């Protein structure tokens with residue numbers, strides 16, 4: 058394929074971006090060969106591509122460590138407010154290329170490998186994704202780490218080192234199957250185990266009253282072993298830390314068995330404790346109240362809080378105090394951000410530490426806790442909200458349940474004072490939900506225990522205030538904020554789309570990766586014919602590269618002139634992949650009805666994982682594949698319509714697909730997608746969006762102007778009105794013949810070899826109890842898609858709109874998001890300054906410790 062660059066072209070492209078220093082290249086080669094020999098114990102005769110990857114990764118890591126140590130020393134010396142980001146998910150993807158770019162050594166590495174006769178892209182492809190996340194929430198945490206380091210914040214990510222990340226998806230006969238993601242099989246070159254900082258975490262046991270206060274005794278201990286990974290800022294010499302905990306049995310675990318003489322069984326049973334960090338729960342936007350998941354959440358919170366308190370006490374500020382370190386100033390030196398309610402046990406855990414270990418009064422402890430913690434809500438879907446059963450909590454965390462009850466008791470008193478006799482309000486707001494089974498509403502607990510609560514896009518934050526958390530907003534309006542999500546422009550443009558990056562740098566200079574607002578300078582070039590041609594040439598090359606990759610993987614011939622219409626995200630009813638399928642079938646029927654007609658050719662790609670237990674989502678995947686089989690094999694259709702289900706969508710695949718997209722599908726029911734971040738990645742890479750007025754789409758439309766985006770469908774108010782009036786899918790089905798035909802075909806077995814029961818679950822939902830109103834938006838969606846096709850034929854207009862998209866995406870840098878969190882929630886000031894390079898001569902740190910605290 059002509060879109061694939063030759064080796065010489067690739068090298069030229071990189072050399073524009075980073076001119077390699079001869080000395081750097083020489084030392085890089087030396088280091089690489091040293092690692093191949095001493096670390097991997099291989100020579101060039103027997104080394105595999107994977108060995109070369111590891112040798113390169115270790116070489117790159119060597120370039121990190123001085124900066125890493127010096128950054129931590131710098132934090133110790135300056136002792137700024139520490140920011141702790143707590144998340145059960147970090148969807149990091151690969152680290153190698155990102156690290157080389159952020160360190161500014163990509164040119165030197167590329168040249169060194171070229172001189173040694175190795176293909177760097179081959180090596181890069183050997184790296185396993187760190188897939189410790191499900192989708193948007195986990196990827197957000199990863200983008201935030203990159204931005205916090207780039208802004209010079211003294212920030213730490215804390216989470217779990219899952220032995221198995223998000224499963225690998227395989228499609229067999231059109232159906233999803235899951236394979237375990239054994240990502241650590243060949244080792245992780247980036248992490249550093251720190252067994253010397255192992256921390257005990259308690260479970261079960263009972264609570265007793267002592268003269269010294271409450272005590273939690275007779276517990277079972279699991280050890281939390283920290284693994285640190287470096288998080289380099291963008292060319293600023295900062296390197297922050299992501300600390301992930303791994304569960305480890307204490308030596309005396311199951312000692313009872315040992316005493317019974319069954320030594321072998323006792324050793325085998327050590328696995329039980331270590332299961333806590335075994336596997337990531339594969340649910341996106343869904344709460345499954347499993348005991349092991351509760352243990353994961355507490356394990357992470359307990360280990361992290363002990364670490365936070367320890368670091369506070371040994372900090373310059375903490376250790377200035379004599380003998381007993383006062384906890385009073387914790388909120389001035391520490392900010393804790395909760396990524397959804399998953400880490401919300403941090404609130405009762407901090408209370409437990411302050412009450413039972415530091416012996417503070419309830420009032421003092423509560424004041425410190427609330428001023429330290431802040432909570433980010435990520436969804437309004439009821440099935441996603443965490444509600445842990447009280448009986449499970451009582452068994453596993455008895456002391457925490459007591460504390461939660463007392464928090465709630467005092468909270469109810471406060472409501473009673475302000476709204477005397479308003480029992481219904483107390484019931485609505487309580488952290489404890491009565492009913493068949495008593496449950497703790499973790500969102501309510503998080504609001505009560507935090508000084509700031511934020512949604513992740515303007516619309517979502519408004520819905521929190523007016524609907525889901527209305528009562529709380531009435532009580533504490535000052536707690537509620539918005540922080541519109543963002544993405545890191547380093548990974549999602551500079552790294553994944555080097556040709557577009559070079560083109561942009563040619564026009565506006567090289568500062569944009571850390572000052573994304575500067576992309577606005579491209580607006581004046583939107584109608585520039587030459588620039589339009591250049592942008593569309595890059596897009597075409599990206600499309601060709603993707604096409605040749607897909608042709609290899611799927612054996613389908615792809616028309617590179619067709620519109621690449623892409624819908625990638627987790628498979629979920631609210632994201633409405635089924636609405637896209639209805640459009641596909643509509644296009645198919647139109648071609649069949651008018652075989653000689655002129656149709657704008659489309660290659661429609663849908664990708665995403667379904668939670669293994671989510672039956673409807675798995676059926677949706679099967680339907681997409683079955684529709685694809687009919688469409689792709691119909692000779693009448695030819696190259697005018699192709700449907701591809703992209704297997705195993707993940708960060709690494711997103712990096713390949715997004716730069717090649719013409720059209721981005723963001724079609725959730727208005728009011729259901731909290732923000733979306735996939736939408737932003739496409740916009741930044743010059744795809745046009747077809748979308749509803751939902752999540753951050755609203756702000757994207759505002760930034761680029763409604764002329765540059767294809768908006769359709771009900772607004773939130775219209776969805777609400779329809780819900781109030783009563784939605785009847787049959788009204789739409791019976792009055793729209795194109796819609797009726799599509800649904801009847803699915804129902805009658807047209808896509809399932811004549812088996813009418815195959816997709817009856819889906820058609821029953823659509824016709825009888827669809828919570829996401831697909832038919833109500835169908836007609837407008839189809840009309841809007843027709844407009845998309847029309848504009849796609851006007852290449853000049855399309856290019857102009859694409860440039861407007863790129864030029865308007867500055868707001869969606871996660872640097873902007875993080876700067877807002879820092880100033881408006883954390884009380885920490887982004888520095889944007891550089892640390893001196895480790896090679897620069899200057900005064901060495903006087904820190905007594907090595908700073909890797």
Ligand SMILES: *Cc1c(COP(=O)(O)O)cnc(C)c1O
Nearest residue numbers: 192193626707708711733734735
């Ligand atoms: C960005 C991203 C997401 C989030 O996509 P949405 O469209 O916002 O749901 C999910 N998965 C991966 C791999 C991503 O990179």
